[in-house]
Amino acid sequence: xxxxxxxxxxxxxxxxxxxxxxxxxxxxxxxxxxxxxxxxxxxxxxxxxxxxxxxxxxxxxxxxxxxxxxxxxxxxxxxxxxxxxxxxxxxxxxxxxxxxxxxxxxxxxxxxxxxxxxxxxxxxxxxxxxxxxxxxxxxxxxxxxxxxxxxxxxxxxxxxxxxxxxxxxxxxxxxxxxxxxxxxxxxxxxxxxxxxxxxxxxxxxxxxxxxxxxxxxxxxxxxxxxxxxxxxxxxxxxxxxxxxxxxxxxxxxxxxxxxxxxxxxxxxxxxxxxxxxxxxxxxxxxxxxxxxxxxxxxxxxxxxxxxxxxxxxxxxxxxxxxxxxxxxxxxxxxxxxxxxxxxxxxxxxxxxxxxxxxxxxxxxxxxxxxxxxxxxxxxxxxxxxxxxxxxxxxxxxxxxxxxxxxxxxxxxxxx
Amino acid sequence: xxxxxxxxxxxxxxxxxxxxxxxxxxxxxxxxxxxxxxxxxxxxxxxxxxxxxxxxxxxxxxxxxxxxxxx
Numbered sequence: 001x002x003x004x005x006x007x008x009x010x011x012x013x014x015x016x017x018x019x020x021x022x023x024x025x026x027x028x029x030x031x032x033x034x035x036x037x038x039x040x041x042x043x044x045x046x047x048x049x050x051x052x053x054x055x056x057x058x059x060x061x062x063x064x065x066x067x068x069x070x071x072x073x074x075x076x077x078x079x080x081x082x083x084x085x086x087x088x089x090x091x092x093x094x095x096x097x098x099x100x101x102x103x104x105x106x107x108x109x110x111x112x113x114x115x116x117x118x119x120x121x122x123x124x125x126x127x128x129x130x131x132x133x134x135x136x137x138x139x140x141x142x143x144x145x146x147x148x149x150x151x152x153x154x155x156x157x158x159x160x161x162x163x164x165x166x167x168x169x170x171x172x173x174x175x176x177x178x179x180x181x182x183x184x185x186x187x188x189x190x191x192x193x194x195x196x197x198x199x200x201x202x203x204x205x206x207x208x209x210x211x212x213x214x215x216x217x218x219x220x221x222x223x224x225x226x227x228x229x230x231x232x233x234x235x236x237x238x239x240x241x242x243x244x245x246x247x248x249x250x251x252x253x254x255x256x257x258x259x260x261x262x263x264x265x266x267x268x269x270x271x272x273x274x275x276x277x278x279x280x281x282x283x284x285x286x287x288x289x290x291x292x293x294x295x296x297x298x299x300x301x302x303x304x305x306x307x308x309x310x311x312x313x314x315x316x317x318x319x320x321x322x323x324x325x326x327x328x329x330x331x332x333x334x335x336x337x338x339x340x341x342x343x344x345x346x347x348x349x350x351x352x353x354x355x356x357x358x359x360x361x362x363x364x365x366x367x368x369x370x371x372x373x374x375x376x377x378x379x380x381x382x383x384x385x386x387x388x389x390x391x392x393x394x395x396x397x398x399x400x401x402x403x404x405x406x407x408x409x410x411x412x413x414x415x
Numbered sequence: 416x417x418x419x420x421x422x423x424x425x426x427x428x429x430x431x432x433x434x435x436x437x438x439x440x441x442x443x444x445x446x447x448x449x450x451x452x453x454x455x456x457x458x459x460x461x462x463x464x465x466x467x468x469x470x471x472x473x474x475x476x477x478x479x480x481x482x483x484x485x486x
Contacts, residue, residue: 041457045465055464057457073460077483122483146483157479168436176479216478222452227441232452236474281475285450292449300472308472316449333470360471371458379448385458391469406465410457 034063035414037379047404050114051081060415067138069130077122077148082114084399086249086356087266088344089113090259096266097196099185099248104199112400115248122148136163144178153180159218167224172234174218183209184247191270192350195250203268212242228287238277245271251356252344261347269355271340277302290318305339306360316373323375329387331367334394343397358402362395369406383410 043055055078061071085096094107098117107113124146132138140159146152155178162171182188187205189195196203220234249269255261283296298310313330338360340353369387376382387406393399437445448454459476467473468485 039457041461043461055461057461059457073457075460077464142479144479148483151483153483155479159478165436166439174478178479216474218478224436224445226435227437228444228450230445230450230452234475234477236478238474277472277474279472279475283452283476285452287444287450296476298472298475300475302472304471306471308470310472310475333466333472335471338471359469365466365470383455383458389465389469402469408458408461410455 037061037412038415039410039412041408041410044407045404047081047402049082050402051079051083051118054078067130067132069128071128071130073124073126075122075124075146077124079121080119082116083118083248084358085113085115086269087113087252088356089400090252094260095197096250097199097201101186101196101201101203102199118248120148120150122146122151133160136167137161138163150183150185151180152183153178155179155214157216169224170222172218172220172222174216174220176214176216178214180212180214180242181209182211182243182247188243188247189268191245192267192354194264195266195268197265210243212240212244214241215239230285232281232283234279234281236277236279236281238275240275240277242273244273244275245269246355246357249355249357251342251354253347253350254344255347267345267350267354269357270353271355272304272353275302275304290322292316304360306335306337308333308335325373325375327371327373327385329367329369329371329385331365333365335361335363337362337395337397341397343399358391358393358397358399361397361399362393363391363399364394365389365391367406379412379414381410381412384408385410 037060039059041057043053043057045053045055055075057073057075059071059073061069063069087094087096089110089112091109093109094113095104096107096113096115097104098115100117103117105116124144126142126144128140128142130138130140138161142157144153144155155176157174157176159172159174163169164171186203188207188210190204190206193204216236216238218234218236220232222230222232225231246269250266251269253261253265253267277300279298279300281296281298283294286293294312294314296312300306300308300310311332314327316325316327318325338355340351340355341360342351342354342356344356345354367387367389369385371383371385374382385406385408389404389406391402444450453459463476468483
């Protein structure tokens with residue numbers, strides 16, 4: 001009698017585990033009507049003396065077939081408060097006309113000019129469909145739409161993930177397109193023309209609305225390194241074409257003596273009408289005992305001259321019993337300015353493009369926070385996090401710090 | 416030059432990957448929700464929204480996003 005050549009034990013175990021997992025999953029799907037997974041959150045974001053945002057989010061997701069899911073997310077974003085208009089503080093009080101041209105606001109001497117007419121509500125909906133195309137190939141198709149008073153955005157995306165190497169390596173590629181429409185209050189100001197300083201005087205406009213088109217691409221690899229370690233590497237590219245200027249931002253124009261020039265002291269900002277953004281991103285996750293460490297780094301660069309480093313660390317510390325956890329969070333962001341960023345302009349040298357928006361300047365953001373989580377059951381969890389964010393100038397431009405408090409409540413359950 | 420560096424990096428990563436990984440029966444930890452890359456998608460969405468609005472960089476972790484006037 002000839003004995004069969006024994007199969008390697010590893011292959012047998014693989015087959016047994018796969019069969020076991022597959023049959024269990026099928027039984028669960030067949031026996032139970034799958035519930036909706038509901039993730040809800042409420043975000044409170046408040047800057048010192050500036051913007052306050054209240055943002056409720058509800059996301060639902062359901063398995064509709066074998067490894068096939070649908071999901072919908074609704075977001076409401078309510079903003080009030082004041083936003084820096086780009087002008088610099090001066091030794092004497094300043095008066096600005098609001099974007100509508102129908103009213104004005106005054107800023108005391110020595111204070112950063114903030115536009116107090118700023119308030120908006122944004123509603124956004126997005127939907128996705130996750131579907132297996134093959135045993136090893138998964139696709140996610142998504143769409144999103146958002147609307148605020150002066151801004152509308154419509155986008156579509158598709159992501160494909162391909163498992164290799166016994167599902168230890170996953171290659172991902174994603175593509176997104178979106179079109180945004182902007183209808184600024186009072187029309188689209190012509191870039192670098194003077195800002196009216198008297199209520200009722202019309203600004204120079206280039207029409208009532210503008211648009212921009214964005215195309216995004218992602219290439220990524222996810223690798224299982226060991227039973228407790230995962231690594232992810234991504235490269236992303238985005239091409240933006242169209243109106244990329246902020247229609248509400250201005251710059252101060254100074255004369256030879258360093259004072260605001262006597263006539264037309266402010267001009268509207270103007271940015272280039274195309275931008276190519278690129279980023280390299282790496283994320284690692286490792287489990288220490290029951291705790292989990294998340295660490296990520298991103299290097300970003302674009303053809304506006306902006307480069308940045310982002311470091312993010314989270315450590316999920318399991319408390320006794322495994323039902324509660326604390327998660328400290330540390331994030332540090334360091335940015336080099338755009339080529340056309342100017343704190344203020346020189347009367348004798350007005351460039352082709354200019355913006356005094358501090359978000360395009362040399363700056364850093366530091367975030368420190370703590371999240372508490374209470375696990376109540378499978379997919380049933382409560383969470384609360386409190387964070388402090390500080391943005392400050394890192395170059396020659398002496399813009400004021402921006403500090404904010406972030407508070408968020410989460411509740412997830414099956415329905 | 417950047418593309419060549421990227422291709423080299425990718426080939427090292429993929430080359431190294433064939434020696435890494437676990438067997439299916441070693442996936443107990445990796446299967447837990449807390450070890451998923453997108454374990455808390457709503458947290459990630461809200462963070463992206465905050466930093467997209469307050470900084471000049473975007474991308475890296477995913478495609479799309481944004482879609483706001485963001486003052």
